[in-house]
Amino acid sequence: xxxxxxxxxxxxxxxxxxxxxxxxxxxxxxxxxxxxxxxxxxxxxxxxxxxxxxxxxxxxxxxxxxxxxxxxxxxxxxxxxxxxxxxxxxxxxxxxxxxxxxxxxxxxxxxxxxxxxxxxxxxxxxxxxxxxxxxxxxxxxxxxxxxxxxxxxxxxxxxxxxxxxxxxxxxxxxxxxxxxxxxxxxxxxxxxxxxxxxxxxxxxxxxxxxxxxxxxxxxxxxxxxxxxxxxxxxxxxxxxxx
Amino acid sequence: xxxxxxxxxxxxxxxxxxxxxxxxxxxxxxxxxxxxxxxxxxxxxxxxxxxxxxxxxxxxxxxxxxxxxxxxxxxxxxxxxxxxxxxxxxxxxxxxxxxxxxxxxxxxxxxxxxxxxxxxxxxxxxxxxxxxxxxxxxxxxxxxxxxxxxxxxxxxxxxxxxxxxxxxxxxxxxxxxxxxxxxxxxxxxxxxxxxxxxxxxxxxxxxxxxxxxxxxxxxxxxxxxxxxxxxxxxxxxxxxxx
Ligand SMILES: CC1=C(/C=C/C(C)=C/C=C/C(C)=C/C=O)C(C)(C)CCC1
Ligand SMILES: CC1=C(/C=C/C(C)=C/C=C/C(C)=C/C=O)C(C)(C)CCC1
Numbered sequence: 001x002x003x004x005x006x007x008x009x010x011x012x013x014x015x016x017x018x019x020x021x022x023x024x025x026x027x028x029x030x031x032x033x034x035x036x037x038x039x040x041x042x043x044x045x046x047x048x049x050x051x052x053x054x055x056x057x058x059x060x061x062x063x064x065x066x067x068x069x070x071x072x073x074x075x076x077x078x079x080x081x082x083x084x085x086x087x088x089x090x091x092x093x094x095x096x097x098x099x100x101x102x103x104x105x106x107x108x109x110x111x112x113x114x115x116x117x118x119x120x121x122x123x124x125x126x127x128x129x130x131x132x133x134x135x136x137x138x139x140x141x142x143x144x145x146x147x148x149x150x151x152x153x154x155x156x157x158x159x160x161x162x163x164x165x166x167x168x169x170x171x172x173x174x175x176x177x178x179x180x181x182x183x184x185x186x187x188x189x190x191x192x193x194x195x196x197x198x199x200x201x202x203x204x205x206x207x208x209x210x211x212x213x214x215x216x217x218x219x220x221x222x223x224x225x226x227x228x229x230x231x232x233x234x235x236x237x238x239x240x241x242x
Numbered sequence: 243x244x245x246x247x248x249x250x251x252x253x254x255x256x257x258x259x260x261x262x263x264x265x266x267x268x269x270x271x272x273x274x275x276x277x278x279x280x281x282x283x284x285x286x287x288x289x290x291x292x293x294x295x296x297x298x299x300x301x302x303x304x305x306x307x308x309x310x311x312x313x314x315x316x317x318x319x320x321x322x323x324x325x326x327x328x329x330x331x332x333x334x335x336x337x338x339x340x341x342x343x344x345x346x347x348x349x350x351x352x353x354x355x356x357x358x359x360x361x362x363x364x365x366x367x368x369x370x371x372x373x374x375x376x377x378x379x380x381x382x383x384x385x386x387x388x389x390x391x392x393x394x395x396x397x398x399x400x401x402x403x404x405x406x407x408x409x410x411x412x413x414x415x416x417x418x419x420x421x422x423x424x425x426x427x428x429x430x431x432x433x434x435x436x437x438x439x440x441x442x443x444x445x446x447x448x449x450x451x452x453x454x455x456x457x458x459x460x461x462x463x464x465x466x467x468x469x470x471x472x473x474x475x476x477x478x479x480x481x482x483x484x
Contacts, residue, residue, distance in 0.1 A: 042274065042277075045270060046270075053266055063244050074247035074251075075258070078247070082262055
């Protein structure tokens with residue numbers, strides 16, 4: 001039962017770096033939480049939970065991939081089902097001082113769940129050999145949820161509330177998070193299109209194993225990046241308070 | 243020994259999300275405990291214990307279900323035997339400032355144990371192939387305990403004491419918890435009726451595996467939800483103290 005990572009398998013490589021970096025990020029956020037001003041402690045805790053939950057899933061996904069060589073689709077979506085809503089909670093916590101309601105949080109969460117449910121149907125129930133119509137149909141449905149989140153972050157309530165805080169650190173922080181959603185999250189649909197029947201699979205022959213390669217890279221960027229943005233907001237506040 | 247979750251098995255899916263979310267919730271309650279006012283620290287600790295005990299049971303139930311495909315009835319009731327009484331303790335802690343006695347706590351606990359003992363007999367000793375008379379008899383007996391808890395929460399002592407606190411946060415919190423008992427807890431008997439011989443099994447052909455599906459969903463809602471209600475009461479108090 002020795003962990004073996006073939007030198008020429010970037011997917012296995014990123015499963016392992018994903019696992020370690022998520023774990024380390026959690027330790028970082030949990031420790032630093034004790035230093036930041038009171039009002040940011042919950043946000044840092046949630047950041048640590050996001051990477052911590054991911055670390056556990058990566059531990060299982062890594063082993064699953066290493067022994068079967070196939071995509072751990074169910075584990076992947078179980079991870080997202082928990083971590084994406086927690087990211088919505090982070091948005092809510094950042095905009096709460098400016099008057100964000102629980103309603104906004106729930107709208108973000110429902111859009112995220114919508115996005116994930118259709119993505120899951122698209123991937124998990126893709127017929128043997130792959131079906132382009134299946135993957136496109138559910139991919140488009142899923143994207144509607146994604147676009148709604150983008151709308152809220154870039155033009156809707158989240159944006160308006162950020163401005164109302166009158167706090168340049170928070171405004172900048174929310175802006176950065178919105179960039180993560182626009183650019184970082186866009187890596188996921190690229191991965192999705194590598195599955196059998198997917199556009200990138202058909203057009204360029206990208207292999208199904210690339211699904212996990214993209215997902216692993218995107219997860220590291222988004223989960224740790226999100227947490228670091230929140231962390232920076234908190235640290236900025238700390239140095240101002242001094 | 244790789245954890246494998248079939249993509250088309252929602253029961254396995256919810257066992258895994260249940261496990262992870264309970265675990266994360268405990269970490270959350272344990273950390274946040276340090277921030278809340280002194281008088282809420284015990285309540286937050288109990289919230290974290292409830293989800294923590296559940297996380298351990300889910301870890302074992304998940305593996306049991308994954309390798310046998312059958313209902314981990316004994317583990318399930320072992321979990322409840324510990325966590326449901328702890329929920330009764332939460333009610334007691336919330337109403338204590340208004341004069342709740344240990345007697346009230348014990349009445350809640352005895353009703354809960356009554357409910358669980360008959361539920362256990364109903365499920366664990368259901369004859370081969372399922373017996374409707376068996377499941378109905380013990381289901382009804384169990385429900386008597388459930389109804390008594392509902393009575394205490396909605397009309398009896400818990401309700402009266404909540405009003406006596408004159409603290410709108412606590413009144414609202416207890417009201418929310420009572421809704422959890424009325425709606426969230428009602429999901430359990432639905433699961434129970436899916437077992438062989440149960441009404442929903444006979445009437446609609448709902449499968450025995452749905453027992454665990456309902457229990458898993460209900461557990462996530464009730465255990466984490468209960469804890470979050472208590473957490474919100476504590477945080478509300480914190481912001482008022484400032
Ligand atoms: C749009 C779209 C998708 C988007 C997935 C996203 C945006 C996932 C984000 C996950 C995150 C942020 C996890 C980190 O915790 C899917 C489901 C691949 C299906 C294809 C269409
Ligand atoms: C009424 C009734 C039942 C109720 C079970 C309940 C209400 C369980 C609650 C469990 C909780 C709240 C666990 C969380 O920690 C049974 C036993 C299924 C048997 C059928 C009748």
